[in-house]
């Protein structure tokens with residue numbers, strides 16, 4: 424998948440893009456980083472290669488690309504799709520979200536629903552994330 428990055432003013436457009444990209448790559452978990460630029464008042468969506476050895480059941484994003492994104496934008500969530508099962512965070516997802524202290528956003532191809540998991544330790548702008556979540560939960 425291309426590592427394309429795009430800006431959005433509307434959260435609904437981000438959701439639509441995530442949904443259609445997940446549909447177009449339905450054999451693997453797709454992943455993306457969602458951020459925000461205060462200066463521009465725009466949301467940013469960057470699709471990332473899933474570098475997990477088992478991309479149908481797990482996902483992994485390049486740590487270098489993750490750090491670079493976090494330097495450019497305020498992080499809102501790390502996104503991935505679920506090929507099978509529902510939109511709930513798996514035990515593995517919860518562990519990873521807790522480790523990086525950033526919300527995980529999930530879309531299930533099965534249930535057609537989004538879910539948002541916020542970790543106990545929050546190393547992100549809580550108000551920004553609440554505003555983002557209000558638009559789709």
Ligand SMILES: [Zn+2]
Nearest residue numbers: 503505513516
């Ligand atoms: Zn997952």
